[in-house]
Amino acid sequence: MKRFFATILTATAAIGAKAQNRFPKPDFESGYEYPDLQYAVPNELMWDVLDVVLLLALLISAAWAITRRRKPMIWISLISVLYFGFFREGCVCSVGSIQNIVLAMVDETYHLPWVVLCFFLLPIIFAFLFGRVFCAGVCPMGALQELVNVKNGRISKPITMVLGLLPWLYLALTILYAATRSRFIVCQFDPFIGIFRLGGDIELLAFGILLLIISVFTGRPFCRFLCPYGALLSLFSSVAVKRIKITDKKCINCDLCYSSCPVDAIQPPYANTPQEERKEGVKRILGYALLMPLLIVAGAMLMRMSSDVMSRAHKEVRLYDLVTAYEAEENPEIIPLEVEAFYMRGRTMEELQASAEKAQADYRLYSTWIGAMMGLVLAIALIRFSVKRRRETYEIDQAACVACGQCFSYCPQNKVGDSKN
Amino acid sequence: MEEKKNKNINNPIRRKEFLQMCGSVIAGGTVLAAGAKLATKTKVKESDVFWQIDPARCTQCGRCETDCVLPVSAVKCIHANRVCGYCDLCGGYYRSNVKELNTAAENMMCPTGAIERKFIEDPYFEYTINEDLCTGCGKCVKGCTSFGNGSLYLQIKQDICVNCNECQIAQVCVSDAISRVDYATAYKLKE
Amino acid sequence: MKKDIYRTIAIVTGIFMLTVTIMLTTNYFQVRNISPLQTEVMETLKSLNETYGDNTTLQEQIRQLDLLARKAYFVQEEHQKMGVYLLIAMSIVFIVCIRGYYADVKHIAPKQIDVFDEWLIQSRSRKYIRILTGALAAIALFIIIDANRKDSGSTDADAVADEVALAEQAEATTSEVSSGQPSESETLTVVTPSETPNEDTASATETPIEPQKVVGQSEETAPESTTTSTEATTNSADNVPTTEPAKPAEASPATPNDASASATAPSATQQRVNHQMFRGRNSNGHSSAKSIPSKWDLASGGSIKWKEALSSKQGFSSPIVHNNRIFFTGGDASSREIYCHDLASGKQLWSLKADNIAGSPATPPQVAGNTGYASATAATDGKHVCAIFATGDIICSDFDGKRIWAKNLGVPENQYGFVSSLVVWGSSVFVQFDNNNMRKVVALDIATGNVRWQKERDGKVSWSSPIIATVDGNAQLILMGNPNVTAYNPSNGEVLWSVEGMAGEVCPSPCSADGIIYAANEYAKLMAINGKDGSVVWEAADYLPEVSSPVVANGKIYIATSYGVLAVYNAKTGEMIAEKELNVELYSSPMVVEGKIYLISKDGQVFIFSTDDAVTQINSFATGEATYATPAFLDGMIVIRTEQSLYCVADK
Structure with missing residues (x-):
């Protein structure tokens, strides 16, 4: 796709690669001239600007659309899927940008492309201002699931609640692997990238298709149960400046919006009739509050102890293991490609060992923090599910709402004013 | 959380709003601070955008062909004419130990026949790569680097590459030859 | 009426999609298993060709196979591309139709799964979270214990493996010494009258060599043995000169193999001495x-x-x-x-x-x-x-x-x-x-x-x-x-x-x-x-x-x-x-x-x-x-x- 829009850049930057020069340059007698070779380089700067402008435009229109309109959201979704998904082949992506940001924070030498920063920050800013409008239709992955969604099958609420913690754990692991410069797991295991690129790793492709089939029957499985960026956005959307409301008019408790929500983010009215002694409830909250530091410490310790296993995801550690295993063998018959390349590069074992040990030390440090974070997430969830609150009308759970706008179009109160359209 | 809850116990609505406000302030502050901090990390000119292979490091392990996310790898062999010796017995064109220098299948190195050659003058031949056929397997590169001037080498074609956030080939590259490069040095060419 | 059309189209495209998907996947796996451009058959044929030189039938075979392989590769590539485009087009039609069909029934309130009781939901959620926490901790513990077990186990296992390997090597050495000699004697080596194939070759050096016999034998066997001996060379795994004797006591052993050779085969020192490189x-x-x-x-x-x-x-x-x-x-x-x-x-x-x-x-x-x-x-x-x-x-x-x-x-x-x-x-x-x-x-x-x-x-x-x-x-x-x-x-x-x-x-x-x-x-x-x-x-x-x-x-x-x-x-x-x-x-x-x-x-x-x-x-x-x-x-x-x-x- 990029081919058609590539500009030709006369690449002159010759590198100092050692040419072998076994054979001298031929002296041509027939007046032969060297062909002038040029290699196409896409005008990435132009695309970068276009990407950011379109992102901003889509975010603004989505923010405008959630003032009780559903139709524009479909168009926004379509544009996003076609442009960010199929045309840009899924690799200008806010979800993946988390990792670049983490890398930029821990690695001084890494230069963060400004586009990535925009893709990371803009949706967060919009989430802070208007709620998760990015998820609504600007994110190609959310949009794709939204577009194929036909029915709103419901999953048992407690199960969705618990599954809703998975994005946090995924986020924790993402940060760990990015901070240790091992790999970008969000990108590597992106289930939809294969669909956008019309081909790819068959297992992931199958997973992506499976997710899409699920999202035909229930709303957005990926967004709800996996997306780490969604978890981050929910933090900001739950304290959003301008909160999403189902209707400005008075709720008539008709239950239509509740049934229409694909992500189960609408909470029905609840009388909060006491079912246990008040003291019991307070005691439970206090108990979980005391458990919090314990969980954090336990998480930190467990993760720290398993850091050596996890560090095998790091290339240097893997190479070190391979080389030592190879050298321990008495009569090695097959030399692994990695080991061969290691010897040919002339790196010394000490050097490799030092860098592998550094990676392991990194892992020990970061996995401690990540373990603590996981413990914190679990503890907060326990406390959150201990707090009871009374609701008189149908209310949106701002953290879970993806601002898709389904409920607006189902609310009969909204129809009253719009009927002339 | 406990404290606040107890303090505002009599007025749940106000408590909720108060918490909300605190949250908003914290969140807004975080966004601003993080944005400012991260903005210092960006450098438009030097930011690492493309992936590219350093031919000096490449050991032609063959993983470029198999590990690219694209159905046919974005890595292609390119040819530096100015480095080439224009030999008849080309280590990239013919298999090693060839008996006869003709284009019969048993003599050719390239599995897809992507290397074409043209007679220039005795004894010189010009070699060109047909990019549409090239799979980036690096067999010819290995031949040329071991027996010739190293004028055939692998590069990631930026017009084909989808510019993954993390290059899958870089993950498995045995010689760490693939790294991010900036706009100006999209190709690492031999001259 | 309109709904019927939607339904029919959806069913037809659905079936079509399913077929295309199955075809694509089977095709994908088939080709992936064969990987036509890197078949072993091809490589073996080509290396055979290098060894045997001008064998026109072999060359013809290679050319045919090469053509087939390239065809298979490029045709498959083309088909895969076509198939994917087809599939995408079909899915769009399918989705549009099915949305049209379900347009009015889409969000009718489904059957309530949970009776809405937030208190119950919350206590259940808490229970599940506790289970999740326990499961995570168990996984982490399992990983840690597994890693530790492997670490400590590997040291023991290594020691055992070393011993086993050493013993095996010793056996291999002796068996190679005894079995290697007869097989070589078939094509090349000196055969002495006192030697029987099963006997150790200790006597080889003491007995005088009979030139005529060897000449005759090697001339006879050399042309025929070409194929068998090439096979033998490629088959035998490692070519550390185990048949070569360890040096006299004053020179310490150079390779582990030597160590085992001198340790396990005292007779080896009396074996045939070779001179394999410059200065022995x-x-x-x-x-x-x-x-x-x-x-x-x-x-x-x-x-x-x-x-x-x-x-x-x-x-x-x-x-x-x-x-x-x-x-x-x-x-x-x-x-x-x-x-x-x-x-x-x-x-x-x-x-x-x-x-x-x-x-x-x-x-x-x-x-x-x-x-x-x-x-x-x-x-x-x-x-x-x-x-x-x-x-x-x-x-x-x-x-x-x-x-x-x-x-x-x-x-x-x-x-x-x-x-x-x-x-x-x-x-x-x-x-x-x-x-x-x-x-x-x-x-x-x-x-x-x-x-x-x-x-x-x-x-x-x-x-x-x-x-x-x-x-x-x-x-x-x-x-x-x-x-x-x-x-x-x-x-x-x-x-x-x-x-x-x-x-x-x-x-x-x-x-x-x-x-x-x-x-x-x-x-x-x-x-x-x-x-x-x-x-x-x-x-x-x-x-x-x-x-x-x-x-x-x-x-x-x-x-x-x-x-x-x-x-x-x-x-x-x-x-x-x-x-x-x-x-x-x-x-x-x-x-x-x-x-x-x-x-x-x-x-x-x-x-x-x-x-x-x-x-x-x-x-x-x-x-x-x-x-x-x-x-x-x-x-x-x-x-x-x-x-x-x-x-x-x-x-x-």
Whole structure:
């Protein structure tokens, strides 16, 4: 796709690669001239600007659309899927940008492309201002699931609640692997990238298709149960400046919006009739509050102890293991490609060992923090599910709402004013 | 959380709003601070955008062909004419130990026949790569680097590459030859 | 009505999609399993073609298969692309239709799963979270325990595995010793009447050799055995010379295999001795051969088993011998060749030209006349023989003269010409490639020619040959360069130590004993280097060699200078013990055999010295033929290459 829009850049930057020069340059007698070779380089700067402008435009229109309109959201979704998904082949992506940001924070030498920063920050800013409008239709992955969604099958609420913690754990692991410069797991295991690129790793492709089939029957499985960026956005959307409301008019408790929500983010009215002694409830909250530091410490310790296993995801550690295993063998018959390349590069074992040990030390440090974070997430969830609150009308759970706008179009109160359209 | 809850116990609505406000302030502050901090990390000119292979490091392990996310790898062999010796017995064109220098299948190195050659003058031949056929397997590169001037080498074609956030080939590259490069040095060419 | 249309279209497209998906996936897996461009069949056919040359049917077969493979690859690529586009188009239609069909029923309230009771939901959620927490902790614990178990387990298991491996190796060695011999005897080796296939071959050396029988046999079997022996060579896993005996007690074992060989097969020391490379095994100037003649007369034929006038191309390389094959090299500007002669008769069995090598220069580099193109001695592991020439071409052949691989390591720029001999250790062949334009040391897999490792080297051009030394039971690859003497780990090329001290035109090879490396060169010094850490033990500079390499025996180091002095130093202290003026020019290197020093001068005079403290001259006589090459020593035999001929000395 990029081919058609590539500009030709006369690449002159010759590198100092050692040419072998076994054979001298031929002296041509027939007046032969060297062909002038040029290699196409896409005008990435132009695309970068276009990407950011379109992102901003889509975010603004989505923010405008959630003032009780559903139709524009479909168009926004379509544009996003076609442009960010199929045309840009899924690799200008806010979800993946988390990792670049983490890398930029821990690695001084890494230069963060400004586009990535925009893709990371803009949706967060919009989430802070208007709620998760990015998820609504600007994110190609959310949009794709939204577009194929036909029915709103419901999953048992407690199960969705618990599954809703998975994005946090995924986020924790993402940060760990990015901070240790091992790999970008969000990108590597992106289930939809294969669909956008019309081909790819068959297992992931199958997973992506499976997710899409699920999202035909229930709303957005990926967004709800996996997306780490969604978890981050929910933090900001739950304290959003301008909160999403189902209707400005008075709720008539008709239950239509509740049934229409694909992500189960609408909470029905609840009388909060006491079912246990008040003291019991307070005691439970206090108990979980005391458990919090314990969980954090336990998480930190467990993760720290398993850091050596996890560090095998790091290339240097893997190479070190391979080389030592190879050298321990008495009569090695097959030399692994990695080991061969290691010897040919002339790196010394000490050097490799030092860098592998550094990676392991990194892992020990970061996995401690990540373990603590996981413990914190679990503890907060326990406390959150201990707090009871009374609701008189149908209310949106701002953290879970993806601002898709389904409920607006189902609310009969909204129809009253719009009927002339 | 406990404290606040107890303090505002009599007025749940106000408590909720108060918490909300605190949250908003914290969140807004975080966004601003993080944005400012991260903005210092960006450098438009030097930011690492493309992936590219350093031919000096490449050991032609063959993983470029198999590990690219694209159905046919974005890595292609390119040819530096100015480095080439224009030999008849080309280590990239013919298999090693060839008996006869003709284009019969048993003599050719390239599995897809992507290397074409043209007679220039005795004894010189010009070699060109047909990019549409090239799979980036690096067999010819290995031949040329071991027996010739190293004028055939692998590069990631930026017009084909989808510019993954993390290059899958870089993950498995045995010689760490693939790294991010900036706009100006999209190709690492031999001259 | 409209809904019916939607439904029908949705069903049709649905079925269509399903079919396309199934077709695509099966196609994908089929092609992935075959991967048409890299089939093994193809590779085998191609390598067969390389071995057998002009077999037109084979070539035709390759061409057909190649065409098929390419077709399969590109057609599949095309189909896959088409299929995916089709699938995408179909899914869009399908989604649109199904949305249209369900447009009005879409969000009708589904059956309530939970009775809405937030209190219940919350307590259930809490329960699930507790379960999740427990599960996560369990997973983490499992990982930790599993890793610890593996770690601690592996140390035990390693120890056990080591023992098992050692035992297996010992068994393998003995079985190879006993079973290897009969199978070789089928095609090549000397068969003695007393030997039965099941018997250990201990008696092999004691029984006299019957030349006629061997000649007849090898002539008979050689043509037929070509296929079987190639198979045998490729099949046998490792070619560490296990049939080769461990050295006498004074030299510590060089490889683990040797250790097991000497430990498990006491009879192995009496086995057939070979001379696989320049200056014998490990290129150290020692041979464990027995019953060596100490007097012969080339002119009258006394003690001369055979003498063969050489019509082959000239070369200063030394002969090497394995079983009943003698190999040496020769060459000029037009071509370079390996020659193979029969040990029993001296007749030439085959020769192999090192031609058609990719990267080999069209016009060979200029070399000095007294160096030539074939001064580097070949080396063998018992199955393959490798030779290198001044063009930078290295070629590997099997024992029947079939080329296995060949490559060019780069064209040396070298004022005299490239001369460094090859050394084989285990299944690696090492090349010291110190030239003006490039200096490197390369380890190649002897079976395939693949580079195991290579290292760039500092310093200047040199002409020395590498050796394998044994330090603390571990092998070291020692290279003498200018100015550094460097030890590498032969299995990975790691630099173990490097000592500066050489100067001038470095040509002799180092030698080693008891963990001490001795290096010496004219215009520099004689150094004794501790192989453990590279520290210099002592230095001396009274007599220094120019071409000939030193040897160590009985705690003394022997230096043969080109102007004809044999100087003897105490190997421990560096103190001069004796100097013998021989009044000859010495280029060939001395060899230590049966506790005696054998030395041949340029004009063909043989000197034999004892290695006791007196350094008495045991014998000295002229042969009459100019000799540059170092002789090869075998049980009861010496093979000597002179300028005009190749001859074998054996007491009748």
